[in-house]
Amino acid sequence: MSPRPKRPVDRRLLTALAEYPVMAALVGTAMAERFTATPAPLGVLASVPLVDLQATVAKTTAAGKIVFVNIDSTPGLGHDPGALTYLKGIGAVAVCSTRAGIVERASALGLLAMQKVFVTDRSNLHRSVQSVARSQPDLVQLMPAVVLPYVERQARDLGVPYLAAGFVQGAPDVAAALGHGAAGVCTSDEDLWGLRRAALPAAR
DSSP states (O other): OOOOOOOOOOHHHHHHHHHOOEEEEEESHHHHHHHTTSSOOEEEEESOOHHHHHHHHHHHHHTTOEEEEEGGGSTTOOSSHHHHHHHHHTTOOEEEESOHHHHHHHHHTTOEEEEEEEOSSHHHHHHHHHHHHHHOOSEEEEEOGGGGGGSHHHHHTTOSOEEEESSOOSHHHHHHHHHTTOSEEEEOOGGGTTOOGGGSGGGO
């Protein structure tokens, strides 16, 4: 089966990452609450119980944020199409998953989608490139960030803006990821959430 025609990246994501290259990794409701008070426009939400999910999504949306709900790490959602319909019904605008099928179905429903890729070796990356070519996500989250210097060419071949995640511990790590072609990074380090691209040495 040939890859689906490539769809354009949502301009909201490109505009957000152009100024704020750090996507906030939000684990639980408390972090999501603090995130709404920051200038960071993008986040990925995990480990929020279903009973709290709708209210949490509503708060982040009301704050003008684009938040990807990690369907793999949200208790009770599962991986069936009904979970995506539920998320859209409660006002979610974006989802995140390691599964290409989830990403494809999310896009078909009009949701933004980010595919997580864990790189353990070069053969794993090759399979991931093929998976991304089929699913056509809006963003790819490449993990761990420390492998980026070794897989930069393959990462660029994804043909999709990618974020480095895992072991991002300071502004130098953000700058290094951008220098290796990443559109940004994803981290739970709250001190980095409001970091502007213009403040990084590599952006000057």
